[in-house]
Structure formats: C-alpha cells, structure tokens
Amino acid sequence: RNFAGDLQISKVNKWYPGDVHAVKDMDMEIKRGEFIVFVGPSGCGKTTLLRMIAGLESISSGEVVMDGRIVNKVPPKNRDIAMVFQNYALYPNMKVKDNIAFPLKMQHIGKTEIERRAAELAQKLELETLLERKPGALSGGQRQRVALARAMIRKPGLFLMDEPLANLDAKLRTEMRREIITLQRELGVTTIYVTHDQTEAMTMGTRIAVINGGVLQQFGTPQEIYRNPANLFVAGFIGSPNMNLWDTKLVTYQGQHYLTLGNTHIPIDVSNLPADGLREPLKAGIRPEHIVPAAPDEPHAVRMKINILENTGREAAVFLTGADMPNLTVVTDADFSGQVGQEVYIRLKPEKIHLFNIE
Ligand code: ADP
Numbered sequence: 001r002n003f004a005g006d007l008q009i010s011k012v013n014k015w016y017p018g019d020v021h022a023v024k025d026m027d028m029e030i031k032r033g034e035f036i037v038f039v040g041p042s043g044c045g046k047t048t049l050l051r052m053i054a055g056l057e058s059i060s061s062g063e064v065v066m067d068g069r070i071v072n073k074v075p076p077k078n079r080d081i082a083m084v085f086q087n088y089a090l091y092p093n094m095k096v097k098d099n100i101a102f103p104l105k106m107q108h109i110g111k112t113e114i115e116r117r118a119a120e121l122a123q124k125l126e127l128e129t130l131l132e133r134k135p136g137a138l139s140g141g142q143r144q145r146v147a148l149a150r151a152m153i154r155k156p157g158l159f160l161m162d163e164p165l166a167n168l169d170a171k172l173r174t175e176m177r178r179e180i181i182t183l184q185r186e187l188g189v190t191t192i193y194v195t196h197d198q199t200e201a202m203t204m205g206t207r208i209a210v211i212n213g214g215v216l217q218q219f220g221t222p223q224e225i226y227r228n229p230a231n232l233f234v235a236g237f238i239g240s241p242n243m244n245l246w247d248t249k250l251v252t253y254q255g256q257h258y259l260t261l262g263n264t265h266i267p268i269d270v271s272n273l274p275a276d277g278l279r280e281p282l283k284a285g286i287r288p289e290h291i292v293p294a295a296p297d298e299p300h301a302v303r304m305k306i307n308i309l310e311n312t313g314r315e316a317a318v319f320l321t322g323a324d325m326p327n328l329t330v331v332t333d334a335d336f337s338g339q340v341g342q343e344v345y346i347r348l349k350p351e352k353i354h355l356f357n358i359e
C-alpha cells in the first residue's frame with residue numbers, strides 16, 4: 001500500500017531521557033505534493049520531528065497520520081518514505097549506477113525496469129557520464145546527487161531531507177537547491193526539507209515551518225512569514241540582513257499614535273498592532289528595505305551616521321548609528337553615494353513598522 005501524500009502531525013511531543021522536551025505539541029497539516037521546510041536554529045527539534053515522521057524515533061505523545069491512518073507504530077520500512085541526510089552514506093565499493101539501483105534490487109523488480117528508472121534519474125540529475133565511477137571518484141556535489149537519485153528511485157510517497165546540503169560550498173549549495181526543487185516538482189512527491197538556513201527555507205519551501213525550542217512558531221508561505229512574522233523570534237530569524245528591532249514605547253498625542261525610536265518619536269499605523277494585544281515593554285521592527293532616504297526638513301526625518309557600508313554591486317547595506325539611537329540597517333540601491341562617517345537623514349515607512357510583545 002503506497003502513501004498518497006497527505007500527512008498530519010497532531011499534538012506530537014518528544015521527551016528524551018533526562019527531561020529533554022525536544023518537540024512540544026507539534027500540529028501541522030501537509031498536503032500532497034507540497035515542499036515543506038522545517039527551519040530553526042540548531043537544537044530546536046527539527047531532526048527529532050523528522051525522525052518521528054520517518055518512524056526512526058518513538059513518539060512520546062500525539063499522532064503522526066498518513067492518508068488518514070495513524071502510523072505511530074508502523075516501522076520505517078512500511079512508511080513509503082525515502083530519506084537523505086547530511087552524511088549520505090553511499091556504498092564505496094559499488095559503481096554509481098549500482099548505488100542508484102540498489103533500493104530496487106532489494107525489491108522484486110525486473111532488470112529492465114530498474115535500468116529504465118536508473119537512466120531516467122541519472123538524466124534528471126546529470127549523472128549519465130558518472131555511472132561507471134565509484135563514489136571515491138566523485139566531488140561532494142556529485143555524491144549528493146547520487147544520494148538523491150538513490151533515495152528517489154523507489155518513487156517514495158514522502159521524501160525527507162535533513163540538511164542535505166550542509167557539507168557543500170556556497171555556490172554548489174545554490175545549484176543543488178535548484179536541482180532539488182526541479183526534481184521534486186517533476187516527481188510531485190510530498191517533501192519535507194530540514195535546514196537551519198533561512199535563505200534555503202525562503203527559496204525552497206512552498207510553506208515553511210519555523211521552529212524554536214521545540215515549538216512551532218509559524219507555518220506559512222515564505223511571503224506570509226516575511227511580511228507578517230507572528231512573533232519576535234520569527235521576525236529576527238527570517239530575512240537577511242535581519243529586521244531592525246529595538247525597544248520601544250507607544251505614545252498617543254492628539255489622536256495620533258507614535259512609537260519611540262531612541263530619542264525621537266515616529267508615527268505608526270495602528271493596524272500593525274499585535275493581534276494578542278500589547279504588553280509593554282515592546283519591540284518595534286522594520287525591514288532594512290523599508291527605511292528610505294529623507295530630506296533634512298521632512299517631518300519625522302531621523303538623522304544618523306553611516307558606520308559601515310557593504311555594497312555587493314547589486315545592492316548596498318548601510319549600517320547606521322546615532323547618539324541615543326538604536327543601530328539601524330538600511331538596504332538600498334548599489335549606486336548609493338554615501339560615505340562612511342557621513343551624516344544622513346532617513347525615514348521609516350510607518351505602514352511597514354511591526355510591533356512585538358517580548359515573550
Ligand atoms: P535540530 O535537528 O533542530 O538541531 P535535534 O532534533 O537534533 O535538533 O535536537 C533537539 C533537542 O533534543 C536538543 O536539545 C538535543 O540536544 C536533544 N536531543 C536530540 N537527540 C537526543 C537524544 N538521543 N537524547 C537526548 N537528547 C537528545
């Protein structure tokens with residue numbers, strides 16, 4: 001019986017011996033064909049959750065449900081799952097083609113069919129010229145592609161990947177990211193991808209589950225999470241350069257709401273207030289691209305000084321400081337003409353300011 005692709009995680013908890021509560025009341029519904037990313041800092045429980053879904057780790061309480069069936073007690077080999085890890089273990093004495101075909105040889109599948117599927121995957125992953133080699137004669141990226149091919153050849157119902165690109169250099173990681181997305185889209189297999197890298201999460205996931213301290217912080221599309229972070233943790237974790245965050249107070253004056261930014265007051269749009277109400281002390285936040293240059297006499301223009309300038313050629317990140325002011329990061333055009341040490345005036349777009357309770 002094959003898994004069609006709908007996965008439900010219901011009130012799942014994991015306690016390890018020594019009172020380690022690694023996963024807390026995890027609730028998630030995943031639909032067929034989705035590419036889900038679990039993202040969060042090291043130690044937040046991503047691997048534990050993935051291993052419970054795979055059946056490699058026992059579930060302390062709650063349920064993992066596949067196509068409506070509770071699978072808590074179903075052994076991994078009966079879950080129609082394929083996994084790829086960071087430390088993918090290829091068989092060193094087998095040629096690439098035999099490594100790829102190995103999972104099918106374990107089943108009773110005809111030689112012609114095995115060869116047809118191996119050739120199809122080798123073509124998709126650009127491994128055709130490497131089939132006669134052994135893993136020792138491959139680069140890191142090539143090995144990782146062989147591991148992907150080997151995992152996918154059984155046509156699993158669910159594909160689980162745990163930081164599969166962590167050992168690759170930055171350029172190769174970007175390439176492999178795209179290969180994995182393309183492969184997943186072509187095969188249409190429900191996929192869960194674990195990473196601590198928010199860029200990987202933002203670029204790969206159709207939906208992202210942001211996890212911290214074993215707790216699901218937010219589950220949504222990359223855009224939803226970027227535009228409307230549910231809390232302070234998500235706001236600070238997703239986005240690079242980071243969202244500017246500072247301690248603030250709300251002030252109301254003649255019917256208009258303001259918040260404090262260091263020694264100044266800036267107007268705020270009240271529709272940005274957190275849904276669960278406000279409890280001071282508060283944090284305010286704004287993305288670096290939502291701070292813009294201003295004229296010195298413009299209302300609510302803020303004077304600051306350029307401390308560091310990082311220009312990638314495509315855009316400039318400007319790090320600003322000021323007396324009695326929080327530091328602010330601004331992302332602007334690459335042709336920005338300011339110099340380190342220079343004073344500049346900026347303005348914060350009021351509709352782009354977020355307010356967060358400090359948890
Ligand atoms: P991540 O994959 O997000 O880095 P893990 O799922 O590996 O996080 O770990 C989550 C928490 O559970 C951490 O605090 C880790 O130390 C703890 N943990 C993981 N595996 C075990 C284990 N076998 N025994 C005890 N604690 C563990």
Ligand code: MG
Nearest residue numbers: 046047048162
């Ligand atoms: Mg991990």
